[in-house]
Amino acid sequence: MNTPIIKKDIVNKIITVERVFVAPKNRVWKAWTDITWLDKWWAPKPWIAITKSFDFSEGGHWHYCMSGPEGEKIWVWMEFESIEPENSFTAQDIFCDDKGKLNEEMPKMHWKYEFRDNGEATTVHVTITFNTIDDMEKIIAMCFEAGFSLALSNLDEVLGVQTGGSHGLTSALGDKGEHVLSQTIIPQLRITSAAASLPFYVDGLGFVVDWKHQFEPGFPLFVQLTRRDQTIFLTEHAGDCQVGGAIYFVVPDVEDCYQEFTNRGITTIESPHDTPWKSREMVVTDPDGNRLRFATYVAA
Numbered sequence: 001m002n003t004p005i006i007k008k009d010i011v012n013k014i015i016t017v018e019r020v021f022v023a024p025k026n027r028v029w030k031a032w033t034d035i036t037w038l039d040k041w042w043a044p045k046p047w048i049a050i051t052k053s054f055d056f057s058e059g060g061h062w063h064y065c066m067s068g069p070e071g072e073k074i075w076v077w078m079e080f081e082s083i084e085p086e087n088s089f090t091a092q093d094i095f096c097d098d099k100g101k102l103n104e105e106m107p108k109m110h111w112k113y114e115f116r117d118n119g120e121a122t123t124v125h126v127t128i129t130f131n132t133i134d135d136m137e138k139i140i141a142m143c144f145e146a147g148f149s150l151a152l153s154n155l156d157e158v159l160g161v162q163t164g165g166s167h168g169l170t171s172a173l174g175d176k177g178e179h180v181l182s183q184t185i186i187p188q189l190r191i192t193s194a195a196a197s198l199p200f201y202v203d204g205l206g207f208v209v210d211w212k213h214q215f216e217p218g219f220p221l222f223v224q225l226t227r228r229d230q231t232i233f234l235t236e237h238a239g240d241c242q243v244g245g246a247i248y249f250v251v252p253d254v255e256d257c258y259q260e261f262t263n264r265g266i267t268t269i270e271s272p273h274d275t276p277w278k279s280r281e282m283v284v285t286d287p288d289g290n291r292l293r294f295a296t297y298v299a300a
Contacts, residue, residue: 004152006145013136015144017126019152023159025115028122029086031155032113035062041154043067044147044213045233046222046240052098058083062091063100068215069239077102078111088114107135146213150222153211186224188233189290190241194221196287197234201225204266205284205292207232246291254280254296274298 004019021028031037035054043049043066051064062078077096083089090113095106109128116123130136191197201207207225214221220236230249235241251257258272261284270283281295 004149006149008136008140010133010136013130013133015128015130015136015139017128017148017152018123020118020121020123021155021159022121024120025117025122026086027159028124029115031158032115032124033089037158038062039064041158042151043154044150044215044222045154046235046237047072047215056080056083063096065098066215068219069237070220072215073098074215086115088112107131107138109135109139142216143214146211147215149211150213150224153224186231186233187245187247188235188241189245189247189286189288190238190243191234191236191286191288191290192243193287194223194234194236198223200266200286201234204264205261206264243288243290246293249292249294251294251296254282254294257294258282 004017007016009015031041033056035051035056038054039049039051042064046069047066049064050067051062053061053063055061058080060080062076062080064076064078066072066074066076068074075096075098077094077100079092081090081092091111093109093111095103097103108131110130112127112129114125114127116125130139198209202209202225205227207227210224210226210231212221212223220238221234222237223234225232225234228251232247254272258268261268266284268282268284270281272280272282274280275295279295279297281293283291283293285291
């Protein structure tokens with residue numbers, strides 16, 4: 001997975017983020033500066049970005065909110081300063097209300113975005129400067145690192161970039177913001193307790209946690225996990241989906257999975273067996289009753 005490099009310089013009140021996107025610079029620039037694209041990736045899932053007004057010009061602004069699955073709305077005002085087309089732009093960013101009234105009690109941030117052409121890829125370097133150390137620490141405490149990393153992963157999807165080992169359809173946008181049919185699909189399961197479910201998936205099934213997102217302490221958790229190039233989402237958000245879901249994993253050897261899971265203390269509700277559709281399958285359930293079916297196709 002292409003993960004961002006995030007560095008925090010507390011003394012100088014600076015956070016830097018660097019991320020490589022496998023796409024030409026003009027396309028990546030458009031994704032950061034065209035509202036048709038921004039609304040599709042800026043918010044960390046399961047949140048969405050909703051724009052009220054947008055004017056990408058020097059002295060212009062972006063007034064938008066982060067809308068959560070439980071009806072939460074966090075309004076932000078970004079005012080654009082300098083713009084060097086396809087190379088860089090700077091902006092001031094502060095929390096506000098739905099009318100655009102600035103919240104002076106919340107941290108202010110100065111953002112500088114730089115775009116570098118690497119041939120078939122583009123490096124985006126973001127520098128965020130704060131007025132005080134306290135402001136910086138407040139933003140860090142709001143899970144900035146996880147949330148921004150998640151949003152950047154969304155951008156891979158928008159650009160049509162394959163980030164995992166498995167191939168599928170990816171939802172991408174064309175140069176004019178139109179949908180291009182080729183999207184990687186990541187299944188999502190509802191969990192009621194990450195404290196109960198994560199040990200099952202990590203210790204029991206061998207998944208690795210790629211990242212977690214929690215907008216604030218006490219809010220529901222959203223997690224991405226991967227096991228041998230197969231990626232899933234787990235969400236505590238009640239509005240995302242219901243418990244009792246199912247995922248079908250195609251694996252090289254279901255017998256190996258069975259042996260591994262058994263050694264890890266997992267009990268299957270269906271041990272490996274042959275099916276009429278020429279596969280050999282087994283089933284396990286997670287703590288919430290979601291069904292996970294692992295299958296190997298049998299050569300005819």
